[in-house]
Amino acid sequence: MVAKKVFLIDDDYIFRTAADILIKVSEITDEIIQYENGLEAYNALVELKDKPEELPELILLDINMPVMNGWEFLEELKQNPTLINGKPHIYILTSSIAPEDLNLSKKYEFIKGYITKPLTKADLKKMHNTLIKECTKV
Amino acid sequence: MQRNRDKTIKPDGQKLSITQLPFPIISLDQNLEVKECSSVLRTLFDFDRVNHQPISLQEIIGKLPKSFLKIRSSKEFNRTSLTENVEVISKKGELKWYKLSLHPDEYRLCYYLYFDDITKEKIALDISLQAEKTARIGSWEVDLINHKVFWSEMTREIHEESKNYVPNLETGISFYKEGKHRDRIVKVVSESIENGTPYDEELILVTAKGNEKWVRAIGKTEMVNGKACRMFGVFQDIDKAKRESIKYQELADRMRVAVASSNIGIWDYNLLEDRLLWDDNMYKLYGISKEDFSSEFSAWENTVHPEDKERALQEVEISVKEGKEFNTQFRIKTQQGTIRHIHGRGKVFRDKDGTPVRMVGANMDVTRIKKTDDRLRQLLNITENQNKSLLNFAHIVSHNLRSNSSNLSMLTGMLLEKTDPESHDKFLEMIKISSERLDETLVELNEIVKIQSDAGKDLQWVKVNPALQNALESINALIEEVDPEITIEFPENLEIYAVKPYLTSIFLNLLTNSIRYRRPGQKLKIKIKAKVLSTQTVISFEDNGKGIDLDKHKDKLFGMYKTFHGNKDAKGVGLFISKNQMDAMKAIIEVKSKVNEGTTFNLCFSNND
CATH class of the missing domain: 3.30.450.20 (PAS domain)
Structure with missing residues (x-):
């Protein structure tokens, strides 16, 4: 296991359930916390404000969600960078194949990657490797 | 003192010397040599010398005329008078003309030559x-x-x-x-x-x-x-x-024909006297007879459409004050009550102090152009809207179809790779749900495509009340459960130009929205009203529910798969379909809302079929 904690933010419970299993078999982490929209995840981060050690190492973020979508969530992080403290690797996970979404994601430099669904083992393997590199660096 | 004192015999026999005559004259011998000259002549030609030396004719007039030379060379005495005009340059350098009249004196065998200064006449003649x-x-x-x-x-x-x-x-x-x-x-x-x-x-x-x-x-x-x-x-x-005048006349005629046939009226306003002159076309344009027009600025002002008057007057004022060209459009109301669109242009003329004195310009009836323009704009709007729908469509395909299809591919992949054999049944269950959702999405998409391709079809006068009752009946159970206070305020037989099933579907959607997004702990009140105006009928649904933050969501409100309340039942397709149905009926849906106060949807239908 390379991460203690992973945030999985997606409104589609089928995707969440499937992704949960895939992440676990990829040996990234055992603790996956699921959120249905950006606001839930944002509130969770606010609660961890004084405990940076409890921040997740990885955040997988869907774009199209009710209440607070992925972009709005990223905008909040941009305004309050101390919430993540540069720690979690953030990946966008979307079913959108629109190029404008990909371009928009480049606006946020703290994003590690942009993945178009379906999520595959290969994707998770790459994330795994990047996380290891980060750990050995420290 | 005078050596050559010749004597002239006067008819009365008295002898008179030429020198004393009060006019310029000389006597000449047969060879035209000067015998005697009057002192007036001496003064005239500046020979007024003390010693009175003899002078020759050449000295006086320069080169002799041909007729004179002939007399000189002839042996015969010349018995006829003759006159010659000669040009003489005076000793002062002036150019003078003299008429010389030569008169023979047969008795004495001499000639008298009279000098007449014709310089003035000559100049006058030359000038003429x-x-x-x-x-x-x-x-x-x-x-x-x-x-x-x-x-x-x-x-x-x-x-x-x-x-x-x-x-x-x-x-x-x-x-x-x-x-x-x-x-x-x-x-x-x-x-x-x-x-x-x-x-x-x-x-x-x-x-x-x-x-x-x-x-x-x-x-x-x-x-x-x-x-x-x-x-x-x-x-x-x-x-x-x-x-040039013919050419000008032709141009003017051509201009007149052009102006007469082009619906252009010319006006000329005298600012100092408040006098407005119109050509015949102006009267035609404004549908006023000459007798009814008072030729004052206010007479024009009165014809301008009330909604355009203030702006038009302001533009005239700016033009007069700042010298900006008057170039604008406004509407007028003719005496017959028709409304015309006029394009007016004008220029202000000023006196040398810069005071505006006159304004001249032209008016053109652009009603038809305006109408075509409006139609084009309308078409453009439709095209823009269709474009938006297409984008929305792409979005749906991208999101809803792909999210389900990618779930399917992910789940089947995990099944085939036996990723987690214990969850086998769970995977199958999720595949079933995903394929059902995919099917549902396709049905909705089909519905939308149908609305858009049927746009404008089946439009007819529909009774509003039965359509509303239909909608209410279909959610009978829900109404009984929530028990809202529904008031209906419109005439029993109100009709609008619409598509009946769409109308029921929209009513149903608005009612269920109101019920779904009611404020907890508050009695839900829904007020359904209709307002019949001259050009349109507006049906409104007003509730006291949660309301929508329009500042944040206005643009997306009628988009597909947009939800705003964090409600898990919300699929974000209802308002999108309603909007499409309204578009298809060429009607407009508007929303007013305040968070925690309520929402009002206005459905605006045109009264013209």
Whole structure:
């Protein structure tokens, strides 16, 4: 296991359930916390404000969600960078194949990657490797 | 003292010396040598010397004229008088002209030469000749008794004839262009000879060189005892001016025709006198008769559409004050009550102090252009909306279809790779749900495509009340459960131009939205009203529910798969479908809302089918 904690933010419970299993078999982490929209995840981060050690190492973020979508969530992080403290690797996970979404994601430099669904083992393997590199660096 | 004192015998026998005569005169001998000269002449030619030396004729007038030289060389005494005009440069350097009159005195065998200063006359003549030349005026004269015709040099020049051309009355007339020009001159000349009436005509000549030329021919006849004896007159070459005037006239005519047929009216406003002048087209444009128009600025002002008046007046004022070109559009109301769109342009003219004195401009009826323009704009709007729908469509395909299909591919992949055999059944269950959702999405998409492709079809006058009752009945159970207070305020038989199933579907959607997004712990109130205006009928659904933050969501409200309340039942497709159905009926849906106060949806239907 390379991460203690992973945030999985997606409104589609089928995707969440499937992704949960895939992440676990990829040996990234055992603790996956699921959120249905950006606001839930944002509130969770606010609660961890004084405990940076409890921040997740990885955040997988869907774009199209009710209440607070992925972009709005990223905008909040941009305004309050101390919430993540540069720690979690953030990946966008979307079913959108629109190029404008990909371009928009480049606006946020703290994003590690942009993945178009379906999520595959290969994707998770790459994330795994990047996380290891980060750990050995420290 | 005077050596050559010759004596002149006066008729009364008294002898009088030439020297004492009070005018410039000299006596000459047979060889034209000066015998005596008057002292006036000496003064005139500056020979006023004390010793009175004899002087020669050459000394006085310079080179002698040919006739004088002939007399000098002849042995015979010349018995006839003659006159010569000579040019003399005075000792002071002035150029002078003299008329010399030579009179023989047979008794004494001598000549008397009289000097007449004609400088002034000569200059006046020269000036008049010059004027003739400049104005291109030639003169002519016909002696009707001796049938002699005289043409001045300019007259010849106008006819492009040589200097020695000898004209007569007939040939004079034959210069006029054949046809109406010659017929006319023959007529006026004959009349003039017969009755003595003068004439003044503008006609075309064909010159000796074959060029056509406009001339002004003026003639007059002198009558003696009721008989014409002499005709005289002038010719003026007016070719250049006439041709320019014809050209101008043609242009002006063309302009008039163009203006008359183009719906352009010309106006001229005198700011100092508050006097507004209109051409005939303006009256036509404004549908006012001349008698009903008071020619004041306010008369125009009264025709301008009330909604455009303030702006139009302001633009006139700016133009007068700041000199900006007046260039604007406004509507007018004709006396018959029709509304026209006018494009007005104008320019302000100022006096040398910069005070605006006059404003001149044109008005054009652009109603048709305006209507075409509006139609184009409308089409553009439709196209833009369709484009938006297409984008939305792409979005749906991207999101809803792909999210389900990618779930399927992910789940089947995990099944095949036996990723987690224990969850086998769970995977199958999720595959079933995903494929069902995919199917549902396809059904919705199909519904939307159908609405858009059926747009404008099946539009008819639909009774509102039965449609609303239908919608209410279909959610009977829900209404019983929530028990909202529903008030309906519109005439029982209200009709609108719509598609019946769409209307029911929209009503249903708005009602379920109100119920779904009611405020917890608050009795839900729904008010359904209708307002019949002149051009449209507005049906409104007002509730006291949660409301929508329009500042945040207005743009996305009617988009597909947009939800705003965090409600898990919300699929974000209802308002999108309603909006599409409204579009298909060429109707408009509007929303007003305040968070925690409620939401009102207005459905605006046109009253014209």
